[in-house]
Amino acid sequence: MFDPADASDFRNALLAAGAEPGDLGDLWVRGDRGAQLLATPELAERLLEQQNQGPLLVRTVPVQIERLSLEQLQFPSRRAPRRLSSVEASCRLDAVASAGFGLSRSRMVALIRAGAVRLNWAAVSSPSRELVAGDRIQLDNRGELTIEAVEPTKRERWRLVMLRR
Known part of the structure; x- marks a missing residue:
């Protein structure tokens, strides 16, 4: 809350969990509600399997990983050109x-x-x-x-x- 995580914090946590840079797509932070990532299906499976051994840590905060369909994603707001x-x-x-x-x-x-x-x-x-x-x-x-x-x-x-x- 006082030191909010940014996209690089989430990206670094995913890379530390074994993700390859080419597996990661767009990633956007949703304020204090975590982040959403477009990833390859293979990476999604690996991360979900790893979650069974223990949670993914972003900095020192454990986060839950869940699979969402494209319709469930909440895209970031875009500024007017x-x-x-x-x-x-x-x-x-x-x-x-x-x-x-x-x-x-x-x-x-x-x-x-x-x-x-x-x-x-x-x-x-x-x-x-x-x-x-x-x-x-x-x-x-x-x-x-x-x-x-x-x-x-x-x-x-x-x-x-x-x-x-």
């Missing part, structure tokens, strides 16, 4: 992402180097990566930014149209 427009001096990842997510450029550089940013679903560690229209930037726990248009301005800058989800 918001269209943003910005003029930037460059199309570098750190500049565009900082404008799109409303963070300072130095904070964005730190997040990129820490591995919290993905570009087109692939981990990226270089803040100087040049972006083009169609690129998608995902920031852990902050959403996704799609670059819809990149146009040069008269003053040798770049006008960007972005969609933030």
Whole structure:
């Protein structure tokens, strides 16, 4: 309650229980109600069998595993998409992402180097990566930014149209 678990806590517990990273799909935390995971049927069976020997621990808290049908899942709420427009001096990842997510450029550089940013679903560690229209930037726990248009301005800058989800 005072130190809520996040998705990485659940993911780490599942990996410690013998799950392979490729077996794990989307995982979302449901506040203080635990988490839900899309997993392969084989992983689900292994986890249910392991639960008979003892509960899975997330940090130090025992959790129960149960199989749900897709109709029973409670999907996370999605924020309403918001269209943003910005003029930037460059199309570098750190500049565009900082404008799109409303963070300072130095904070964005730190997040990129820490591995919290993905570009087109692939981990990226270089803040100087040049972006083009169609690129998608995902920031852990902050959403996704799609670059819809990149146009040069008269003053040798770049006008960007972005969609933030």
